[in-house]
Amino acid sequence: MESRRATIKDVAEAAGVGVATVSRVLSGGSASPQTRERVLAVAAQLDYRPSALGRNLRQRRTGGIGLLVPDLTDTFYGQLAEGVLACARSAGEPVVLGSTGDDPEQEAELIGMLLEQSVDRVIAVPAGDTDTWRPAIKAGMTVVFADRLPTMDTPPHAPGDTRPGGVWSGGVENAAIADLMLLDGLSPASGIGPQDAAGGPTSRPQEASGASASRMLDVPSVLADDRTGIRTAVRYLRGLGHRRIAYLGGPGHDRRVAAFREAVGAPVDEELVVFATGSRDSAYAAASGLFQSRPDLTAVVAGGNVLGEAAVLAARELDLRVPRDVSLVMYDDVPWAELCSPPLTVIAQPGRDIGYRAAELVLRAGGRRPRSVVLPTELIVRGSCGPRH
């Protein structure tokens, strides 16, 4: 009763044809109508399902698509994953999932696992730098980056790995790649090296496109229009009279922080740009530290929903009232933003769409060099921002 699953051979025998014919019929190849019908009937009757194992081995690829996100507990990545899953399902492709915890090492491990599984298409929210990903694409993987781009290779003096209490602040060393991202209309024939791109910082990309900075890896990406989102938020805050605006960032926020710097203007108060690692504890520590070290700040933009959550918590703990004492705008429009007290003003980015589009890109990579895509953000004004007090 517990007989093993029927193979293509069984179907062939039962239908009185060769295995090749069965394979053709099921793969949509040519076959005479009566043969096709008979094979189909027998296959249905035997409840035959072609084994992905045999097929995969034969074509030397698994076929599924890999998905690497930092943390599924972060609602935004949940949305992104749902988008990927929706597209993958409609294409009938399985999705193998990995959570990197924003740790380049874990990411590298997961890449290795995907390689081993011969999953040759992966969409990732990269945690590591370009060096982490070079082996993957060199191995023939089709990869699409979502939500962020990998950081640049760390220079020889490699400042990484030291984790000063899980929180570090200061400048971004990757302004180059970020700036590059912010430009559009790059002539594709321009140099390959990380040479400074021409064009004033005041250029208006709006619909920035192109092979983008991941050009250095030749990898397409689908990103939110961080620049416009951040700039709109900062302008909104400035319009309310705020002058000392802080940015609370997380891993991979190079582009967002670059946009922030650009939006606030030349003399950036470096103490007001603070970073946390991916964890909630780190986010809270960063937010709390920021509020305590700079009680003079009047507004903060949190670069992600976990950071926004931390900011609210830290503010409450320090008896700072939102928006009376401090205004807050948060990246990501998550369902609970509206439940907050006060409801949070947010920069909405379409997480689900980002995932869906990324999946589309990675699936139809037949058309060479699929263009990267940038999706719009939107400032949704609720109640967490008020005039400077």
Next chain:
Amino acid sequence: MESRRATIKDVAEAAGVGVATVSRVLSGGSASPQTRERVLAVAAQLDYRPSALGRNLRQRRTGGIGLLVPDLTDTFYGQLAEGVLACARSAGEPVVLGSTGDDPEQEAELIGMLLEQSVDRVIAVPAGDTDTWRPAIKAGMTVVFADRLPTMDTPPHAPGDTRPGGVWSGGVENAAIADLMLLDGLSPASGIGPQDAAGGPTSRPQEASGASASRMLDVPSVLADDRTGIRTAVRYLRGLGHRRIAYLGGPGHDRRVAAFREAVGAPVDEELVVFATGSRDSAYAAASGLFQSRPDLTAVVAGGNVLGEAAVLAARELDLRVPRDVSLVMYDDVPWAELCSPPLTVIAQPGRDIGYRAAELVLRAGGRRPRSVVLPTELIVRGSCGPRH
């Protein structure tokens, strides 16, 4: 330069040994020290990584573990997924993910896909009934249910599929399985059919265990102690003077609603037990409808965080103040529960642990008939409940 990956054959040739030896060395089999060393060196030098494809085909199983959840946008399932991923990573197993949207049809489709991929171990938050899962386990899958159990097979008169506006209320037809779950100490030798289990409804399971109701499918499960959780919450509300307490439920809440009925006592006001489908819209509709149809209710237990979110939103829209006009306790302790205004009193269940334990169960299913496990819940009192007003 873009040569294909090295195979075991390449390693064998380069090391001057047979492929069998290479396989043994890499699989931890016995080999002479010098041979082992040479093989290892050559393998490292060639950057050889065994292809999972070949191995899988040979052993006729993919080896990964499938994960089926209703919705990754729901923070609780995000936590659960993280737990599964953590355990799977430490075991070096890939995870293929599927999102069912709480739709039995999609679930069946995903099961089919896993079957096709020869993924023979799956942990699922089941959306369908036992009939949906019978084929899977009959096909030899090792499945572990998490967070819920599948509903019973729908009787001949099959009331399903009609979706009265996405919201339906009324009795649960699956009280049998739920009650069964609430009992412990079931003599394993008892009948197989769905005969009524002996033992009064007042028995105290506390650490309910056993092959459990999924005994009908012979499937282990890892669940939260819903009964204690719900009962504690209801008692807490009663202690505050509440008498008209509503339950706002979702798909698969059979056990929770049964516990609710038991906790509130014999004459259950059926209008106060309302169900939504998995979507946020449906949840909001259910909550709003509940508040409007029964303005006399003074407290509501939301059976999940999406439902809790909907309840807060609906209450706000109807100008009901929490907790002055209506008290609210929500299942799931999500990070934003604390950010809410007022902070939400919740029944916490360890989502991450549930996932981790489920993964453990499904991985070491070598030890036959792994016992099901029930993890404790905890009532976390914050500010969303007050005395009856």
Next chain:
DNA sequence: CACTTACGTGGATACGTTTTCAAGCATCTC
């Protein structure tokens, strides 16, 4: 009618691995 063309078909091969089996060889035991 002879020749080409097109198409439907089945046998055979390859994909990369694990595992069985028997053989080779050294060591141990009586």
Next chain:
DNA sequence: GAGATGCTTGAAAACGTATCCACGTAAGTG
């Protein structure tokens, strides 16, 4: 010293599929 025992080893056989190729047969063309 002869037989038994243990360990290491490589050849070969799967696993289930897709695809190449050659072989037919039928239709189209001169």
